[in-house]
Amino acid sequence: xxxxxxxxxxxxxxxxxxxxxxxxxxxxxxxxxxxxxxxxxxxxxxxxxxxxxxxxxxxxxxxxxxxxxxxxxxxxxxxxxxxxxxxxxxxxxxxxxxxxxxxxxxxxxxxxxxxxxxxxxxxxxxxxxxxxxxxxxxxxxxxxxxxxxxxxxxxxxxxxxxxxxxxxxxxxxxxxxxxxxxxxxxxxxxxxxxxxxxxxxxxxxxxxxxxxxxxxxxxxxxxxxxxxxxxxxxxxxxxxxxxxxxxxxxxxxxxxxxxxxxxxxxxxxxxxxxxxxxxxxxxxxxxxxxxxxxxxxxxxxxxxx
Ligand SMILES: Nc1nc2c(ncn2[C@@H]2O[C@H](COP(=O)(O)OP(=O)(O)OP(=O)(O)O)[C@@H](O)[C@H]2O)c(=O)[nH]1
Ligand SMILES: [Mg+2]
Numbered sequence: 497x498x499x500x501x502x503x504x505x506x507x508x509x510x511x512x513x514x515x516x517x518x519x520x521x522x523x524x525x526x527x528x529x530x531x532x533x534x535x536x537x538x539x540x541x542x543x544x545x546x547x548x549x550x551x552x553x554x555x556x557x558x559x560x561x562x563x564x565x566x567x568x569x570x571x572x573x574x575x576x577x578x579x580x581x582x583x584x585x586x587x588x589x590x591x592x593x594x595x596x597x598x599x600x601x602x603x604x605x606x607x608x609x610x611x612x613x614x615x616x617x618x619x620x621x622x623x624x625x626x627x628x629x630x631x632x633x634x635x636x637x638x639x640x641x642x643x644x645x646x647x648x649x650x651x652x653x654x655x656x657x658x659x660x661x662x663x664x665x666x667x668x669x670x671x672x673x674x675x676x677x678x679x680x681x682x683x684x685x686x687x688x689x690x691x692x693x694x695x696x697x698x699x700x701x702x703x704x705x706x707x708x709x710x711x712x713x714x715x716x717x718x719x720x721x722x723x724x725x726x727x728x729x730x731x732x733x734x735x736x737x738x739x740x741x742x743x744x745x746x747x748x749x750x751x752x753x754x755x756x757x758x759x760x761x762x763x764x765x766x767x768x769x770x771x772x773x774x775x776x777x778x779x780x781x782x783x784x785x786x787x788x789x790x791x792x793x794x795x796x797x798x799x800x801x
Contacts, residue, residue, distance in 0.1 A: 501581035509557025516656035527700035548670035
């Protein structure tokens with residue numbers, strides 16, 4: 497008897513959702529950076545646990561949206577939660593501990609998250625993340641307070657970064673999956689089209705390298721993906737920025753920054769695609785790319801929310 501279903505991982509920006517999905521899947525399916533709003537669209541990863549197939553849906557962070565892109569991201573996360581067989585609300589225990597009471601912004605974000613699982617109809621699993629950074633007694637007090645809210649069916653304490661507690665969560669998710677045939681071949685871990693995955697990897701390196709200078713203003717598009725006769729892949733990508741002043745930030749002195757980004761992305765891609773990769777990056781200024789419909793439809797986001 498096999499089981500299979502969808503688990504939406506939702507939470508505030510930077511809670512560690514993508515780290516958790518990668519950990520559960522055992523492969524890198526979604527990009528991770530120290531920056532908030534790294535994940536822009538739902539990304540699926542497939543985990544196997546005995547006879548259960550768990551399709552994890554990594555989602556953009558839920559927060560009070562301000563721009564069109566924010567709205568599209570938050571709506572996508574809420575839709576995934578509503579459609580899933582189980583919902584995990586991942587909460588950064590460390591941030592929760594250090595945020596001052598009455599922090600208006602985080603209160604608004606929390607409200608948005610609660611709203612999305614009210615829409616999901618069912619109970620939600622709370623997973624307190626980053627327990628490697630939090631003292632045990634703080635954690636217990638936090639758990640009690642959150643559990644008393646009544647919104648959660650159960651609580652797990654985990655560290656997505658070092659894996660502690662993650663196997664228990666996985667076992668529980670496996671039990672919650674409905675009976676039925678597997679949705680993906682047992683050896684498949686990701687289902688992102690390869691061009692999109694390649695663009696995400698480059699965006700990750702871009703964020704890792706210039707996260708302070710470049711708040712949310714960049715997008716990456718794969719413009720060519722060619723399988724060469726010698727077994728290698730030739731990939732061309734364009735990095736879009738919004739202003740002329742952002743170009744030199746990405747290029748760096750003598751083009752050093754762009755070179756680093758390209759090398760780091762190429763190394764990852766070669767490993768993920770399991771073949772040599774030739775990567776060519778271009779930087780283009782496109783004012784207001786966030787208002788271009790194709791940037792949304794290309795990654796499955798709704799432009800009109
Ligand atoms: N110490 C510690 N850091 C963690 C843990 N989980 C994630 N992180 C770090 O938290 C940061 C954010 O992780 P992500 O997985 O990108 O978070 P996210 O929730 O997907 O963020 P968005 O996509 O922006 O909403 C990264 O720097 C991770 O390395 C953890 O268990 N412990
Ligand atoms: Mg993410």
